[in-house]
Amino acid sequence: MSSHPSTLAIIGGGFAGVVSALRLIQSSTAPIRLIIIGSEAQLGRGIAYSTDNPHHLVNGLAQGFGIVPEQPLHLVEWLRANAARHGWSLPAGATFEESFPPRWLYGTYVQETLAQVLAEQGDRVTFEHLQARAIGLSRQGKRYQVRTDKGPVDADAVVLATGLHPRARLAVEGPAEATANKVISRLWEQDAWQAVARDQRLLVLGSSLTALDSIISAEDAGFGGEYSVLSRRGVLVQTREEVPVWPDVLDPRALPSTLATLVGHAQQARRQIRQRGVHGQQITLAIRPHVPAMWLRATVADKLRFIRYLRPYWENILHRAAPESGQRLDAVVAAGRLQRKVGQLLKLAVQPSGQVQVTWRPRGSSAAQTFEVDRVVDAHGYEFDWRQSSDPLVRDLLANQLVRPHDTGFGIEADGITGQVQVDGAQVAGLFAVGHPLRGASWESNSIGEQVIQAVATGQALISQLQTQPAGVLEPAL
Incomplete structure (x- = not known):
């Protein structure tokens, strides 16, 4: 220098x-x-x-979310010393190590x-x-x-x-004064949700953690109607469960060189898990530490195959919701207030009634269908x-x-x-x-x-x- x-x-x-x-x-x-x-x-x-x-909430245990690698419990110790000062306390029965702040x-x-x-x-x-x-x-x-x-x-x-x-802002057909405020895109700002308390039906585009946060925001704002969750594969976010790693899925000394080989190992482990009646998330936890090394040596063709065929399922299992967040979603589902739609969004258009007509095509079908909602939540991810x-x-x-x-x-x-x-x-x-x-x-x-x-x-x-x-x-x- x-x-x-x-x-x-x-x-x-x-x-x-x-x-x-x-x-x-x-x-x-x-x-x-x-x-x-x-x-x-x-x-x-x-x-x-x-x-x-x-x-x-963060979607992982505090004991694994510190930002100082030399001090694995850095976040835990910070929470212990500072959480009360910032107005947050542990849920009943929880520890700082196992908390989801x-x-x-x-x-x-x-x-x-x-x-x-x-x-x-x-x-x-x-x-x-x-x-x-x-x-x-x-x-x-x-x-x-x-x-x-x-x-x-x-x-x-x-x-x-x-x-x-x-991503590009969702287009809604109709006069400017009619389309205003029909799409909620500022998902993290509470004032964006104020109007939903008067709505009867919301369309949520996407089914990941962002969609779950959107549902929580709507519930907190007083929404009591029905959700239509539209995504290409209909894979709804899972709740995080603390399960042990399934042994012997991969040998770190001989990692799979192709996606097909990796899938073969996972399928074999899945059969064993089914036979023993334990949780399938254990497979993902076993594969997760080896992803960086496998990704670096994978061919572009294999990476593209993973992205096209396995990415939604992998991310659904890996990026799971905190238990408290999952319980909020479970309550909505149990009340019959959430309908999953699997397919592709084609068009949004405001009707004379003020509702938004949603034109979509179900997966595996060539025929378009329509339904109406009061408002659309843009939770379909980023570019x-x-x-x-x-x-x-x-x-x-x-x-x-x-x-x-x-x-x-x-x-x-x-x-x-x-x-x-x-x-x-x-x-x-x-x-x-x-x-x-x-x-x-x-x-x-x-x-x-x-x-x-x-x-x-x-x-x-x-x-x-x-x-x-x-x-x-x-x-x-x-």
């Missing part, structure tokens, strides 16, 4: 951006200037932890951990949160310039922690294919060929371990990614545990690269 502090820019102020900042601070020994560029007023929350609904509280934990680490650094780290939207990135000699809506930022290295990209994103930064990165879309259609090409961005297999000096942009390179990059691990590897690789410029690194075109 030079005698002047290196400037490191992180684009994105959500969870991935903050854990990246933490690891860059802890990986460096020399003075650094660290800038997080994000439009969020509060760091560390992003989409997932911006909700202020106390019934939106509210997501707003988890966002506070992330924020306070960053504040504590910064306070411990004294003058070694100059930190800035630039509340701005990044709209472009270019190479300026050996440095980068991030263009924002509040002016340029020059940096020696950049981390793309851009998080989730919203992972950067080629389809309307985000100006994404469009600029692609146009300038600083990044290349991953062959799976998820995120960008990058090293699946360090997160260093690649273009046609060549590393791009000083440009890294953490979290959702790495979904194609490292499949579980949407999970907290993986993002923390990625941030550690990125921090080490980035700081090392600043100290010694490696040979054979691609210099992006200006």
